[in-house]
Amino acid sequence: MNLVENFPALVVIVPLISAVLIPPAGRISKAFAWYIAVTASALSFAISGFLLNSVLKTGRISYWFGNWEPPWGIEYAVDYLNGFVLVVVSFIAFVVSVYAKKSVEDEIPENKITFFYSAYMLLVTGLLGIIITADIFNLYVFIEISSLSGYTLIASGRRKAALVASYNYLILGTVAATFILLGIGHLYMVTGTLNMADLAERLPQLYHSKVVLTAFAFFTVGLSLKLALFPLHIWMPNAYTYAPSAVSAILAATGTKVGAYALLRIMFTVFKLDFDIHVVPFTKIMLVLSSVAIIMGSVLAVAQTNIKRMLAYSSVGQIGYIVLGASLAGETAMAGSLLHILNHALMKGTLFLAVGAMVYRTGIEDISELRGMGRKMPLTMAAFTIGAFSMIGVPLTVGFVSKWYIALGALETGMWYFVPVILISSLLTAVYFWRIIENIYFKSAEHAGQVFEAPAGMLVPTLLMAGLCIFFGTAASLPVSVAQKAAKMLLAGVM
Amino acid sequence: MDTVYSALPVYVISVSLIAVVLVGISGRNPNVREFWTIAASLIKFSLVASMLPMVLDGKVIEYTLLTVFPGLDIKFRVDALGIFFATTASFLWILTSFYSIGYVRALKEHAQTRYFMCFAVAMSATMGVAFSANLLTMFIFYEILTLCTFPLVAHKETPEAIKGGRTYLTYLLGTSLAFLLFAVVLTYSTAHRLDFSAQGILEGKGSDVLITVIFILFMAGITKAAMMPLHSWLPAAMVAPTPVSALLHAVAVVKTGVFVVVKVVLHVFGIKLLSELGLGTALAYYASFTIITASVIALKQDNLKLRLAYSTVSQLSYVILGVALLTPSGITGSIMHILLHAFGKITLFFVAGAIYVATHKTNVSELDGIGRQMPFTMAAFTAGALSMIGIPPFGGFLSKWYLAMGTVEANQLPLLVVIAASTILNACYFLPIVYRAFFKGSEVKRISEAPAFMVVPLVLTAVGTLILFFMPSLFLDLSKMVVASITGGV
Amino acid sequence: MIELILGKYNYWIYITLMMIGFYAMISKNNLIKKIIGMNIFQTAVFLFYISIGKVSGGTAPIVWDGAVRYENPLPHVLILTAIVVSVSTTAVAFALIIRINRAYGTIEEDRILEINRQGTGE
Secondary structure, eight states: OTTTGGGHOOOOOOOHHHHHHHHHHHHHOHHHHHHHHHHHHHHHHHHHHHHHHHHHHHEEEEEEGGGGGTTTTTTEEOHHHHHHHHHHHHHHHHHHHHHHHHHHHHSSOGGGGHHHHHHHHHHHHHHHHHHHHHHHHHHHHHHHHHHHHHHHHHHTTTSSHHHHHHHHHHHHHHHHHHHHHHHHHHHHHHOOOHHHHHHHHHHHHHHHHHHHHHHHHHHHHHHHHHHTTTOOOOOHHHHHSOHHHHHHHHHHIIIIHHHHHHHHHIIIIIIIHHHHHTTTHHOOOOOOOOHHHHHHOOOOHHHHBBHHHHHHHHHHHHHHHHHHHTTTSSSSHHHHHHHHHHHHHHHHHHHHHHHHHHHHHHOOOBGGGGTHHHHHHHHHHHHHHHHHHHHTTTTTSSHHHHHHHHHHHHHHHOTTTHHHHHHHHHHHHHHHHHHHHHHHSOOSSSSSSOOOOOOOHHHHHHHHHHHHHHHEEEEEEEHHHHHHHHHOOOOOOOO | EEEEOOOOOOOOOOHHHHHHHHHHGGGOOHHHHHHHOOOOOOOOHHHHHHHHHHHHHEEEEEEEEEEEEEEEEEEEEEEHHHHHHHHHHHHHHHHHHHHHHHHHHHHHSHHHHHHHHHHHHHHHHHHHHHHBBBBHHHHHHHHHHHHHHHHTTTTTTTHHHHHHHHHHHHHHHHIIIIIIIHHHHHHHHHHHBBBTTTTOSSSTSSHHHHHHHHHHHHHHHHHGOOOOOOOHHHHHHGGGHHHHEEEEEEEIIHHHHHHHHHIIIIIIIOHHHHHHHHHHEEEEEEHHHHHHHHHHHHHHHHHHHHHHHHHHHHHHHHHHHHHOOSHHHHHHHHHHHHHHHHHHHHHHHHHHHHHHHHHHHBBBBEEEHHHHHHHHHHHHHHHHHHHOOOTTTTTHHHHHHHHHHHHTTTTOHHHHHHHHHHHHHHHHHHHHHHHHHHHSSSSSOOOOOHHHHHHHHHHHHHHHHHHHHHHHHHHHHHHHHHHHHHOOOO | OOOIIIIHHHHHHHHHHHHHHHHHHHHHHHHHHOOOEEEEEEEEHHHHHHTTTTTTOOOSOOOTTSSSSSSHHHHHHHHHHHHHHHHHHHHHHHHHHHHHHHHHHHHHHHHHHHHHHHHHHH
């Protein structure tokens, strides 16, 4: 068998095997654990890039596990949409794994470091699996893989509150996953299939069945919980605040994005837009929810004093953007929403990495204590500032591009009243980030302790992400073209 | 019209960006650092000047820097209006650079490196606005200008300065994100393009209501033009060091605001569309409200800089009034006023700074007899004040003349009355200062001027107001070209 | 009506069990009891899955001569996976509870929240 043909499986299997290899390798030498994690995530990224490239050239790739033909066997499929998300997630996973070394040495007890990387790679496995699978039950399994590893990773935070945060996430995460499982069960009851494409084909005849409606409700609630759509976000702020920096970074940058991807997949590929037109106007419901999320997330972020918690609430608002863009159900807005998956991953990743570097050097998490940081850690803070500007949506940063597309899409679909929602939240974003920028640059520290720049292992990934925030903000043609193709495909309901 | 493709506008913008780096590196050595500032300002001006002949020849210089995504370019286009503004701003930057050096050294200001760096970025942004070929490019540089001037406004880092800076930022960033960006997005979704065109791009593209809404959003979003009631950021920004107030809040920032208004009125909406909808007249009357109200408020200010600030608020609305008349003379007057007010007001601010450096006085009521103590400075002040009032042979007369002509052409005599009334008000708040300075107070102890670095530039700008009265041809030609391009068709 | 209640009794059972579990997860103060609730919640879903595999008149899905219809084995297989997941989740949850107990000296949620509020959880 040809290696290249097996790439869709390898994207998931490489990190999975590495997760198994890391504990024994770590027994031989602690250093191995990190090397294996970095290598495996780099490989995943390379494979994802290759897959996206071949999708762009030749169209959808379908991979049959064990050569069982779908819908009987498990199918992995890569199209414009998940090829794009795969690249984003595996890239972030790679960058964060590089970054993790120093941060983990600092935050995790030495004898646990090996297991940390093992859990990290399991998380990556789960996330990539959710994206690539075309089998709806397989989706559930991967959701649970990523969640379980997520719980352990969050619990490895330094403070004891991390344990409680993880426990609460576990309870809510299980509710969410069980709801998704129920949704799958109900769909299986009436269709007898688990393959997404097959489901999409069979469902339209059954749209008016109450069972299908029930399944849809379970999916919506379950996935909304996973992606922390307001008001189902309550698990998130504590989890992000108390988790180790590297974990906050990967969860914030990719975890919720993958949830958003799953939501889009279920809503637009499995159920299709016709379901919205003929049965439940779910896009309308999501429009309202996401607008509330955008505003409330920003308002709550303004009220925070802990910088990580502030970033978490800001994520609540940003997830709202992704859902809003998708629910507008127009090509431009949908493209904006997909772009925001990439863009928010980049900017939130930058911010969490920068904050992590700062915590590593100073231990400061309180916004009021950030005075004069701009002088002490100029490069880290420059990266933070770029990330912050991007969140505000300043032109020439990535945040602008996706907001532009979503706003334009809102106008195109005639729903202009969502543009003020976007603008108001941009203003609020400016407010809560400006407090920090003001502190780090325009207020001098009371006692100018000598704090130096973060170590290169943390600084380089942070700067790289910040650089990409600018790069994809100034030369967005490539992601835009991919996102537009994916948006067209999603709205047409084909796979 | 011929189009020349050249990267010159990019060079003009990047000159000061390179200077930022150089200034930043040589922060430890003030003399080298200041050398870079001066060098950059001279190079920038000569680059701008090198484009002048081409533009006067009727050519347009274009350059596409990059494509953000299909349909949105970062693109530059040097036309008569742009080069007019760029010449004004880059010339005054040279003088302000010298003046700044004198100012910060005399007062031993802290964070001088940051100060000069931000100044250079601000000049890049101003050039960017002047040369932008579409609304997106303009918006970007408009925002950069806001962000890079915040450190200058909050320079003192006192709670008061931070508070002023916050007001500044809240108004400028807030409205531009909330209204201006909304307007840009609406424009794009209506016209499916964002580039400026001599005839406007919105004509026939949307319903009257939609066009009106976009127009109102633009006017509310361009807060840098300081139209009431969104003017309070300008007085708040007066906590900044005086050279900042001089260049940025008499020239670069506020003129960027009115320049954008002019651009939007002429090149996005087009005079035909606006006069059909009657929006021009509405804007003109709205602007005259600001002219009168701000002048009255200026009368009551004792702090010299605040009085100048309110005067600026009032004078900016002249520019808006002129362009809103939508007649050839009105537009000419409006464009000329960008230049002439810049020379007049920068002189006045320079003087305020010089007085502060020499005597640490900030209030009008403390200025008795200062004219005898600082004769050159106060002579310059008198020239600037007379120019502001519009008395020949000072430049300010020219723009007022054209503005008055414009009101007649537009058949709006009430607006002529507004101009007349405001001229009287101008006299009322400037002449008492001159009177106090020369005719009140005790006899002089001795002449004690501010450092030469400061006095020379302010005398030069004062002389400039005189020269511009007698030799306005270059700038008049440019403004006539603008008028010709929008009325004659391209 | 009778048909709705009796004819679909498997759904009623799973929904009732699920709600009992859900109630416990939300309202119980003791962290262990929450997990017990969670297990009931998940088990309800297992029962649901198993019951939908039932084909009336079907026999065990093993090929033999007299068979007319087979039960659907797939839901059973699926739910094996879900049971494994459930066991792992429970294990992780208990591990967390043990560490919470060590760190806070209690597994009562209100006490833990109080300690966190006092700032010692930081």
